[in-house]
Amino acid sequence: MSKTPSNPKGTRDFLPSELSKRNYILDILKKNFQLFGFSQIETPALEKNTTLLGKYGSEGDRLIFKILNSGDKVKKADLNALKKNKLLEFTNSISEKGLRYDLTVPLARFVAQHQNDIIFPFKRFQIQNVWRADRPQHGRFQEFTQCDADVIGSNSIIQEIELIKLYDKVFTELGFNDIVFKINHRLILKGLADYIGAENKLNDFISIIDKLDKTRLDLVIKEIKDLIEDVSVSKLKNLLEDKTITIDKLSIFFIDFPEAKKGLNDLSSILEFIYLDNSLNNEIRFDLTLARGINYYTGTIIEVSSKSNSRIGSLGGGGRYDDLTTLFNMKNTSGVGISFGLDRIYLLMEEKNLFPEYLENSFDIIIINFGIKYLKKIFPVIDMFRKNNKKVFVYPDEVKLNKQFSYANKHNASFAIIMGEDEFNKDEILVKNLTEGSQLIYPISKLDSILLGLKRD
Amino acid sequence: MSKTPSNPKGTRDFLPSELSKRNYILDILKKNFQLFGFSQIETPALEKNTTLLGKYGSEGDRLIFKILNSGDKVKKADLNALKKNKLLEFTNSISEKGLRYDLTVPLARFVAQHQNDIIFPFKRFQIQNVWRADRPQHGRFQEFTQCDADVIGSNSIIQEIELIKLYDKVFTELGFNDIVFKINHRLILKGLADYIGAENKLNDFISIIDKLDKTRLDLVIKEIKDLIEDVSVSKLKNLLEDKTITIDKLSIFFIDFPEAKKGLNDLSSILEFIYLDNSLNNEIRFDLTLARGINYYTGTIIEVSSKSNSRIGSLGGGGRYDDLTTLFNMKNTSGVGISFGLDRIYLLMEEKNLFPEYLENSFDIIIINFGIKYLKKIFPVIDMFRKNNKKVFVYPDEVKLNKQFSYANKHNASFAIIMGEDEFNKDEILVKNLTEGSQLIYPISKLDSILLGLKRD
Numbered sequence: 001m002s003k004t005p006s007n008p009k010g011t012r013d014f015l016p017s018e019l020s021k022r023n024y025i026l027d028i029l030k031k032n033f034q035l036f037g038f039s040q041i042e043t044p045a046l047e048k049n050t051t052l053l054g055k056y057g058s059e060g061d062r063l064i065f066k067i068l069n070s071g072d073k074v075k076k077a078d079l080n081a082l083k084k085n086k087l088l089e090f091t092n093s094i095s096e097k098g099l100r101y102d103l104t105v106p107l108a109r110f111v112a113q114h115q116n117d118i119i120f121p122f123k124r125f126q127i128q129n130v131w132r133a134d135r136p137q138h139g140r141f142q143e144f145t146q147c148d149a150d151v152i153g154s155n156s157i158i159q160e161i162e163l164i165k166l167y168d169k170v171f172t173e174l175g176f177n178d179i180v181f182k183i184n185h186r187l188i189l190k191g192l193a194d195y196i197g198a199e200n201k202l203n204d205f206i207s208i209i210d211k212l213d214k215t216r217l218d219l220v221i222k223e224i225k226d227l228i229e230d231v232s233v234s235k236l237k238n239l240l241e242d243k244t245i246t247i248d249k250l251s252i253f254f255i256d257f258p259e260a261k262k263g264l265n266d267l268s269s270i271l272e273f274i275y276l277d278n279s280l281n282n283e284i285r286f287d288l289t290l291a292r293g294i295n296y297y298t299g300t301i302i303e304v305s306s307k308s309n310s311r312i313g314s315l316g317g318g319g320r321y322d323d324l325t326t327l328f329n330m331k332n333t334s335g336v337g338i339s340f341g342l343d344r345i346y347l348l349m350e351e352k353n354l355f356p357e358y359l360e361n362s363f364d365i366i367i368i369n370f371g372i373k374y375l376k377k378i379f380p381v382i383d384m385f386r387k388n389n390k391k392v393f394v395y396p397d398e399v400k401l402n403k404q405f406s407y408a409n410k411h412n413a414s415f416a417i418i419m420g421e422d423e424f425n426k427d428e429i430l431v432k433n434l435t436e437g438s439q440l441i442y443p444i445s446k447l448d449s450i451l452l453g454l455k456r457d
Numbered sequence: 458m459s460k461t462p463s464n465p466k467g468t469r470d471f472l473p474s475e476l477s478k479r480n481y482i483l484d485i486l487k488k489n490f491q492l493f494g495f496s497q498i499e500t501p502a503l504e505k506n507t508t509l510l511g512k513y514g515s516e517g518d519r520l521i522f523k524i525l526n527s528g529d530k531v532k533k534a535d536l537n538a539l540k541k542n543k544l545l546e547f548t549n550s551i552s553e554k555g556l557r558y559d560l561t562v563p564l565a566r567f568v569a570q571h572q573n574d575i576i577f578p579f580k581r582f583q584i585q586n587v588w589r590a591d592r593p594q595h596g597r598f599q600e601f602t603q604c605d606a607d608v609i610g611s612n613s614i615i616q617e618i619e620l621i622k623l624y625d626k627v628f629t630e631l632g633f634n635d636i637v638f639k640i641n642h643r644l645i646l647k648g649l650a651d652y653i654g655a656e657n658k659l660n661d662f663i664s665i666i667d668k669l670d671k672t673r674l675d676l677v678i679k680e681i682k683d684l685i686e687d688v689s690v691s692k693l694k695n696l697l698e699d700k701t702i703t704i705d706k707l708s709i710f711f712i713d714f715p716e717a718k719k720g721l722n723d724l725s726s727i728l729e730f731i732y733l734d735n736s737l738n739n740e741i742r743f744d745l746t747l748a749r750g751i752n753y754y755t756g757t758i759i760e761v762s763s764k765s766n767s768r769i770g771s772l773g774g775g776g777r778y779d780d781l782t783t784l785f786n787m788k789n790t791s792g793v794g795i796s797f798g799l800d801r802i803y804l805l806m807e808e809k810n811l812f813p814e815y816l817e818n819s820f821d822i823i824i825i826n827f828g829i830k831y832l833k834k835i836f837p838v839i840d841m842f843r844k845n846n847k848k849v850f851v852y853p854d855e856v857k858l859n860k861q862f863s864y865a866n867k868h869n870a871s872f873a874i875i876m877g878e879d880e881f882n883k884d885e886i887l888v889k890n891l892t893e894g895s896q897l898i899y900p901i902s903k904l905d906s907i908l909l910g911l912k913r914d
Contacts, residue, residue: 037850393494
């Protein structure tokens with residue numbers, strides 16, 4: 001038995017004040033996902049190891065939480081594997097399931113499994129926890145929430161346009177006014193790789209480019225030189241450090257690279273649409289150095305950041321992928337999706353004071369308790385409050401008034417309802433406005449007037 | 458790599474149509490929890506084994522999903538324990554964490570851990586998944602959602618009264634009109650046990666009584682006889698089969714049992730309040746045979762069922778417990794709580810057709826796609842729709858009209874927005890009411906009229 005109980009390292013308890021703010025963000029996300037035609041799905045936390053393993057690279061495999069088989073099944077433990085230090089074989093002998101590592105592989109599994117029940121194009125959103133056996137450290141958790149919206153089964157750029165508009169609407173509603181959307185295209189990065197002769201090392205090239213927002217350009221260039229020997233990278237360097245580079249300029253550069261041209265044309269159509277519509281509240285910017293270090297992207301890529309706080313990292317990101325469901329033998333299903341970084345958005349909103357004050361109120365009204373005899377008379381009023389969507393806390397014990405009012409203050413209640421002997425005898429209640437300190441007396445039969453009285457402030 | 462991917466047995470994928478109904482129930486629960494002054498918390502899915510084990514009996518310990526330690530830590534596997542078939546010792550050598558088995562033990566851990574940050578009485582609700590390594594079978598899942606509301610730190614019967622009113626309000630809003638709340642008190646059951654000399658076998662006695670809703674009385678009586686030898690149970694039998702038994706009658710029976718009298722007095726005060734208030738929509742009934750087979754209850758117990766479908770089992774239940782946080786060395790903290798059985802409520806609502814039809818609509822409006830040129834002109838209208846909380850699906854590809862309208866029908870969209878060459882040239886859109894089949898043409902500049910047009914049906 002644990003004497004000083006605690007939650008495991010890398011996990012979090014959410015107390016009401018923090019959770020109400022997280023839910024404020026999530027409610028805005030959900031509402032807007034739905035306004036943009038996305039439908040919600042949920043998948044189980046438990047997935048088969050055959051679904052999870054081999055999808056995230058060897059490092060990813062290592063970070064998947066594995067569930068121990070139950071009961072007698074652990075007897076099948078492969079002790080030889082353990083002796084030979086083949087830890088993966090050993091764990092596979094006693095584990096068949098693991099915890100969801102992200103929402104993307106489960107989506108691919110879901111789409112492949114339910115392809116006959118789904119009508120394509122399939123617009124789904126999903127807000128669920130994922131688990132990673134990362135070493136716990138400041139701001140990195142073993143259990144956290146991902147918020148994803150994806151469209152499966154259409155390669156129209158209308159999706160990219162809508163996803164940018166969705167991002168813009170959400171961040172505006174959350175109260176941000178300093179957001180920039182950076183956009184690029186994997187085919188353009190592929191064009192750069194082709195150009196320097198790294199066509200067979202595309203993923204490595206992209207990983208190196210991905211470091212550009214944290215590392216100096218000359219160091220990145222050095223890594224590229226190390227990757228491909230005997231290559232002149234001066235032209236690449238010029239392109240990467242040219243802050244005025246445009247899609248038009250690059251179109252000339254890539255005149256003989258049809259794939260890169262396709263990427264440039266897509267971006268150009270997307271941006272033309274966005275500029276014409278002129279409805280974005282935030283800035284969108286082509287950024288040749290944006291790479292997004294995730295292997296499965298094949299088309300447009302996008303990243304969201306705050307102009308006033310880039311240190312915190314990206315607040316969201318996404319892109320188009322053409323081959324995700326092929327992992328589960330379902331072909332020709334183009335997808336595009338975005339995600340929102342809940343924890344970072346939360347931190348930045350705290351920093352910028354963007355949460356509305358009312359989130360601090362645990363309830364609207366406290367009923368001061370003078371004893372059960374009085375409560376019996378007040379209950380019709382309480383029922384009426386709740387019918388009118390007022391959050392009411394009935395103080396359960398007949399304790400000192402001080403204590404009850406202090407409880408109300410700590411929970412930021414707006415009103416207190418009081419019935420002492422006097423009010424009881426006259427069939428009245430006293431409504432005290434806790435913000436202003438004013439108070440008014442009502443006959444308890446006048447329910448409408450009492451309710452109206454709560455609207456004063 | 459899995460060729461025919463699937464979720465693990467005993468777990469579920471939720472497709473949009475099912476999830477929207479589940480969320481409909483959960484939203485009503487959340488709203489009412491808040492109206493009754495409860496604040497939401499969340500705890501991690503992962504808990505330390507020291508927190509989980511030894512709290513649910515040996516059968517419960519067996520059903521806890523254990524997480525394999527990551528990386529090199531599995532090398533510490535206790536192979537001797539495995540050879541000696543000491544499976545629990547073996548699993549303990551390679552696992553430090555497990556998945557939450559219910560929301561009650563995590564609540565006790567949470568309250569003990571955060572006791573200095575919590576203001577008591579603490580009214581919390583929690584809606585999260587729990588995991589049990591039960592053998593998967595029809596209607597029994599390894600991963601499912603629990604919905605609990607508890608008050609910690611007050612022994613006032615006002616809590617019991619409020620929880621009954623909360624139950625009543627929720628089930629009424631869900632559309633039920635055939636609910637019965639059965640209420641009993643553990644001290645009364647203890648009185649019965651004392652009476653027949655089973656005071657040292659209280660938990661066994663309660664487990665046997667708990668079978669009464671599934672088993673015949675004479676079989677239950679036989680089990681009680683087996684439990685305590687040399688005892689006359691005829692008086693007990695009379696009490697248990699007396700359908701007209703009242704609290705008043707029992708008060709006479711228990712004249713020399715002060716604890717049982719305390720239980721009867723509590724129930725009597727609760728019911729007197731409820732009857733006086735006369736605000737319940739559903740029936741409440743004292744039931745001497747209600748036992749609730751969970752060990753930690755010490756006071757009032759309550760169970761919810763449907764009068765028209767008792768076969769489905771209880772739709773919720775709860776009660777008062779005085780010693781829960783003592784598991785974590787925090788004493789004198791009385792608690793009382795209720796839970797809602799989401800899956801059963803869902804099934805019964807399906808059976809009774811209680812879900813509103815609008816839950817079948819994935820979105821309100823479909824934008825028919827004639828090509829990007831037309832969409833560019835329609836987008837201000839789309840933005841306006843979304844600003845007015847209309848769910849809009851823009852069909853992403855320029856495919857045959859048939860296919861687009863069929864998509865709209867399958868998703869129960871209410872309106873289609875159409876702009877062909879004619880409308881494009883005249884700056885107009887055609888709004889088609891998909892329910893009635895009627896249609897109207899609007900200038901795209903008249904945003905207010907377009908919006909008004911959507912209110913016709």
